[in-house]
Amino acid sequence: MQQITISDLKNFVGQEVTLYGWLYHKRSSGKIKFLVLRDGTGYVQCVYFKGNVSDEIFDIADRIGQESSIIVTGKVKQEPKAPGGYELDATDLKIIHETHDYPITPKEHGIEFLLDNRHLWLRSKRQVAIMRVRHRVVKAIRDFFDGKGFTLMDAPILTPNAVEGTSTLFETKYFDLGSAYLTQSGQLYAEAGAMALGKVYTFGPTFRAEKSKTRRHLTEFWMVEPEVAFADLNDDMDLAEEFLEYIVQTVLKEKEEELKILERDTTKLQNVKRPFPRIHYNEAVEILKKHGVEFQWGNDFGGGDETVISEQFDRPVMVHHYPAEVKAFYMKRDPQDERFALAVDVLAPEGYGEIIGGSQREDDLDILLKRIAEHNLPQSAFEWYLDLRRFGSVPHSGFGLGLERTVSWICGLEHLREAIPFPRLIYRNTP
RNA sequence: UCCGCGAUAGCUCAAUGGUGGAGCAUCCGGCUGUUAACCGGAGGGUUGCAGGUUCGAGUCCUGCUCGCGGAGCCA
Numbered sequence: 188m189q190q191i192t193i194s195d196l197k198n199f200v201g202q203e204v205t206l207y208g209w210l211y212h213k214r215s216s217g218k219i220k221f222l223v224l225r226d227g228t229g230y231v232q233c234v235y236f237k238g239n240v241s242d243e244i245f246d247i248a249d250r251i252g253q254e255s256s257i258i259v260t261g262k263v264k265q266e267p268k269a270p271g272g273y274e275l276d277a278t279d280l281k282i283i284h285e286t287h288d289y290p291i292t293p294k295e296h297g298i299e300f301l302l303d304n305r306h307l308w309l310r311s312k313r314q315v316a317i318m319r320v321r322h323r324v325v326k327a328i329r330d331f332f333d334g335k336g337f338t339l340m341d342a343p344i345l346t347p348n349a350v351e352g353t354s355t356l357f358e359t360k361y362f363d364l365g366s367a368y369l370t371q372s373g374q375l376y377a378e379a380g381a382m383a384l385g386k387v388y389t390f391g392p393t394f395r396a397e398k399s400k401t402r403r404h405l406t407e408f409w410m411v412e413p414e415v416a417f418a419d420l421n422d423d424m425d426l427a428e429e430f431l432e433y434i435v436q437t438v439l440k441e442k443e444e445e446l447k448i449l450e451r452d453t454t455k456l457q458n459v460k461r462p463f464p465r466i467h468y469n470e471a472v473e474i475l476k477k478h479g480v481e482f483q484w485g486n487d488f489g490g491g492d493e494t495v496i497s498e499q500f501d502r503p504v505m506v507h508h509y510p511a512e513v514k515a516f517y518m519k520r521d522p523q524d525e526r527f528a529l530a531v532d533v534l535a536p537e538g539y540g541e542i543i544g545g546s547q548r549e550d551d552l553d554i555l556l557k558r559i560a561e562h563n564l565p566q567s568a569f570e571w572y573l574d575l576r577r578f579g580s581v582p583h584s585g586f587g588l589g590l591e592r593t594v595s596w597i598c599g600l601e602h603l604r605e606a607i608p609f610p611r612l613i614y615r616n617t618p
Numbered sequence: 619u620c621c622g623c624g625a626u627a628g629c630u631c632a633a634u635g636g637u638g639g640a641g642c643a644u645c646c647g648g649c650u651g652u653u654a655a656c657c658g659g660a661g662g663g664u665u666g667c668a669g670g671u672u673c674g675a676g677u678c679c680u681g682c683u684c685g686c687g688g689a690g691c692c693a
Contacts, residue, residue: 216656217649236650252644270653287644288628293654294642295630299685355691372693397691398619410693489690532693541693589693603693614685 193229196263196273203278205260206231209310210253212293220248222277224259230312232266233259233275244280252287254310305609306618316445317605320438321594325390327437328411328588331430332388337413340380340387342373347568355397357406369394372587375517375572377414378548381583382575388413400613402602403490403540405591407611414585420529420547423584424505427533427543428463430588431503435459438597451599455537458502465505468527471496487513488532490540497534503542507531516558518546531586539596545586552576 190205191198208226215221218237223230235248251257261277290300291307301308308314329339345359345367361367373389380387390411397404413426435456439446446453466474475482478495487509488496497504508527511520518528533543549555555576559566566573591606604610609618 212654214652214655215649216652219650219652221652221655223653232653234651238650268651268653289643290628292629292643295654297630297686300629393693395692399689399691400686401688401690401692404692408693487691490692491689544693587693592693 193224193226193231193271195228196231196271196275199263200265200273201263203260203262204275205258206233206275207258207283208256210251210255210257212253213248213251215249220245222248222257222259222280224257224275225310225312227315229271231271231273231275232269233261233277233280235277235280239276240278240280247280247282251282251285252289253292254289254307255286256283257281258283302604302610302615303618309608312448314605316448317594317598317600318608319445320442320449320598321590321606323438323442324434324590324594324597327434328390328430328590330437331433332386332411332413335386337386337388338380338384340377340384340389341391342370342376342389342412344370344391346370355395357394357396371395372410373412374414374585374587377412377585378572378575378583381414381416381585382579382581385417386413386415398613401490402604403592404612405603405607405610406613408603408607409590410587411590412585412587414583416581416583418547418584419582420507420531420584423545423547423586424465424507424531427505427531427545427586428461428503431463431533431543432459432461434593435597446598449598449600451597455501456597458536460502463503463505463533464500465507468506468508468510471506474499485510485512493534493540494538497536497538497540500536503536504534505531506534514546516562516564517548517555519549520554529584533586535592535596537596537599539592541589542592542596543586543588545584547582547584550576550580550582552580 190207193206206224206226208224210222211225211230212223213221220235222233222235224233235245237245258281259275259277260279261275264274264276265272266274290304291311309318345361347367356371357369358366370393372393373391377387377389388411391409392407393410394407396406415422415426436459439453439456471488472482472484474496475492480492480495482492496506507530508521509530510526511518511528514528514530518530521527521529529547531545532541534540535542549558552573555573556566559569591603594606595603598606600606604612
């Protein structure tokens with residue numbers, strides 16, 4: 188008897204096979220029982236007729252509870268009515284572990300209950316589909332950069348200094364050196380990498396101790412940050428749009444089944460093709476005014492503002508030249524107009540907001556020193572970073588893409604917490 | 619941190635200030651093609667915690683705890 192997976196059933200029609208998995212769902216009708224098996228690769232209905240199997244096997248099928256782990260043997264049958272197209276005419280059933288009273292039933296549950304049971308919730312169809320898409324997005328990210336001559340060069344997670352104020356940093360004791368902080372961004376280290384390798388990217392978890400309590404925030408999330416030497420803001424935008432197009436089109440092509448399970452309207456994703464609209468901050472402000480939004484020039488956009496702006500377009504929109512005041516110290520200012528930073532945010536459609544933030548970096552030592560002073564940052568903490576401008580400084584640019592926001596957008600999720608296996612939220616760090 | 623909402627059976631919810639219910643889950647019984655199957659029956663409650671008002675509080679009032687939605691901030 189051949190042991191196979193549910194995803195391989197199509198190659199074994201008419202043959203008797205053995206599947207290992209968990210009981211996902213059960214229906215019975217007197218002398219016939221329908222056991223839906225899941226094995227991580229898919230779902231298949233196994234049909235047990237009384238008479239075709241021994242009474243003992245039939246009793247097991249009757250008795251075992253949802254999520255019991257079992258070994259099923261039977262003949263593969265094509266069944267147009269079955270989801271997936273195949274069904275198992277079962278001949279045998281063995282128990283690996285019998286269980287009862289599994290907490291997550293086929294009926295609806297509240298979000299608190301589901302998050303308390305996240306370790307079990309992950310077994311459900313929808314969550315499995317999301318994790319598959321997440322995995323494919325991660326692979327697409329790596330394939331894209333690897334294929335373009337980038338080197339993966341990860342940044343440290345424990346960092347020595349409170350760079351942009353301690354209020355949003357997680358602090359931890361660090362032996363005799365006092366405190367260390369969980370990284371908020373690998374960018375400064377990526378810049379060092381770009382000066383060594385030309386094109387690099389960091390990809391890992393980042394941490395923000397912001398007391399944010401919205402569907403768009405996690406305290407721990409994953410970010411990919413490419414950094415390119417000899418690249419200006421336009422090069423940065425070129426890279427960002429090619430990157431996003433590649434991710435979305437790849438997932439559309441390869442995770443069709445999962446997006447269907449998630450009931451994602453993929454027509455909106457089909458549009459994600461170059462070129463993306465590029466608008467100046469001033470144009471974005473005009474759009475807000477035209478739509479009756481009260482907005483003070485010079486401010487950053489809020490979530491609602493971003494939605495209004497992105498609704499004007501059928502694909503991601505790149506907003507560039509933000510007022511320098513609201514942007515980070517390391518962003519280079521526009522030599523034509525010092526009020527603006529050479530920065531870009533990419534706003535996803537359908538209200539998903541900012542998924543990419545990037546900029547051309549300040550490469551002049553003296554200007555950077557001035558910015559550090561203006562932001563009341565401790566220069567000593569940045570001496571290593573300033574060295575990058577002392578020894579062979581070049582124009583360079585990069586951006587950061589939030590993985591969970593991207594997954595959330597592609598999957599059409601209501602909340603970021605479903606886009607990561609074990610979400611960390613302001614009032615939750617379990618399981 | 620601020621604004622708003624909520625906490626009742628394992629889960630999702632209902633209950634005019636007057637004997638706390640339903641669906642699902644569980645258990646028992648029925649059904650040879652079910653798709654969140656269906657039909658009949660049973661068990662299951664310190665109504666988040668602490669006070670108060672009242673003849674009487676799940677319901678009204680005060681405080682607390684926990685959670686949810688949003689804002690600000692950000693990816």
